[in-house]
Amino acid sequence: MDHIRPPKMHGRGAQSARFPDRFGMVQRELDGDWRDYMESLASLEGTPPVKLRTTVTDEFPKTIVSFNSSPDIPFDRSINAYRGCEHGCIYCFARPTHAYHDLSPGLDFETRLFAKPDAPRLLRETLARPRYRPAPIAMGTNTDPYQPIERRYRITRQVLEICLETRHPVTITTKSDRVLDDLDLLAALAKRNLVAVAISVTSLDPKLSGKLEPRAAAPAKRIVALGKLVEAGIPAHCSVAPVIPAITDEFLEEIIQAAATQGVRSAGWIALRLPHEVAPLFREWLAVHFPDRAGKVMSIVRSIRNGRDNDPDFFTRMKPSGVWADLFRARFKLACKRAGIGKARFTLDDSQFRPPSLDGQLPLF
Numbered sequence: 506m507d508h509i510r511p512p513k514m515h516g517r518g519a520q521s522a523r524f525p526d527r528f529g530m531v532q533r534e535l536d537g538d539w540r541d542y543m544e545s546l547a548s549l550e551g552t553p554p555v556k557l558r559t560t561v562t563d564e565f566p567k568t569i570v571s572f573n574s575s576p577d578i579p580f581d582r583s584i585n586a587y588r589g590c591e592h593g594c595i596y597c598f599a600r601p602t603h604a605y606h607d608l609s610p611g612l613d614f615e616t617r618l619f620a621k622p623d624a625p626r627l628l629r630e631t632l633a634r635p636r637y638r639p640a641p642i643a644m645g646t647n648t649d650p651y652q653p654i655e656r657r658y659r660i661t662r663q664v665l666e667i668c669l670e671t672r673h674p675v676t677i678t679t680k681s682d683r684v685l686d687d688l689d690l691l692a693a694l695a696k697r698n699l700v701a702v703a704i705s706v707t708s709l710d711p712k713l714s715g716k717l718e719p720r721a722a723a724p725a726k727r728i729v730a731l732g733k734l735v736e737a738g739i740p741a742h743c744s745v746a747p748v749i750p751a752i753t754d755e756f757l758e759e760i761i762q763a764a765a766t767q768g769v770r771s772a773g774w775i776a777l778r779l780p781h782e783v784a785p786l787f788r789e790w791l792a793v794h795f796p797d798r799a800g801k802v803m804s805i806v807r808s809i810r811n812g813r814d815n816d817p818d819f820f821t822r823m824k825p826s827g828v829w830a831d832l833f834r835a836r837f838k839l840a841c842k843r844a845g846i847g848k849a850r851f852t853l854d855d856s857q858f859r860p861p862s863l864d865g866q867l868p869l870f
Contacts, residue, residue: 732767
């Protein structure tokens with residue numbers, strides 16, 4: 506029987522819902538025979554194929570601020586208002602977090618989402634603790650705070666409102682122009698040097714973006730959003746991330762130039778990372794969308810990760826090595842020089858912090 510390439514999963518990044526075996530769980534798979542039958546039936550009858558629906562479950566954790574002691578990242582605390590992300594970026598390094606809950610890092614990660622509506626209350630409780638000491642809270646380090654369901658839940662906005670009320674510094678990383686929905690709060694925070702926003706741009710090709718990050722904002726919208734942030738006086742950073750060899754690296758210089766035309770004066774780049782279940786998911790994605798260059802892509806990935814699909818070690822995980830990594834680094838540096846973009850460092854002010862009371866009222870004295 507001839508090998509048949511798996512059909513494309515339209516509108517989603519992952520091409521399957523494989524379950525992980527890292528935790529010794531019983532292996533499960535979706536009924537592929539049923540899906541194949543429905544797709545073949547749809548093609549014969551000329552009707553649209555069955556689509557996966559996104560579900561959102563409210564989750565009520567005991568805490569919302571996560572603290573870390575990692576030596577190679579620039580923040581020690583973060584907030585993730587959502588678990589899972591509908592953007593569906595196939596390269597997302599947060600996908601393995603769904604495996605902790607007996608869910609697939611593949612399709613489950615982008616279709617079975619969790620929202621944390623208690624986040625504002627939990628944040629207020631954390632900031633009110635007598636021993637709490639302020640430092641920038643990072644949002645968007647795991648899943649996007651401005652993914653589509655934010656428009657309905659508005660958890661990110663409520664968190665920003667508390668940060669403004671308590672004069673607490675916060676940083677945001679997103680792939681969505683939906684960040685502009687909170688331009689009023691961001692501008693108010695920026696006036697007090699309490700916020701910086703990074704928007705990640707992977708390519709400038711909307712068709713490629715539709716395959717890599719199917720439900721994220723189009724690249725052009727992200728570039729425009731950067732400009733609007735700059736215009737509003739909000740510190741804005743363009744993150745060329747991830748740089749995927751032989752897939753997106755051709756856009757590196759164009760992205761830097763496009764950001765510069767919007768007035769952005771800070772940029773960075775991050776090489777593709779494939780931790781745990783992300784590697785097989787990405788390989789599967791390559792087999793579907795770029796079978797002609799899948800081998801080349803993974804060969805370069807391994808060359809910059811010390812011969813492995815992924816380098817999990819502190820310090821080196823964020824600093825790829827080898828000829829290809831050196832080439833990307835040199836190209837990025839030259840592109841920034843030509844565009845007039847430097848290495849801006851946003852140092853936010855944590856001296857203005859004033860703890861809240863648990864009833865939402867600030868003390869008079």
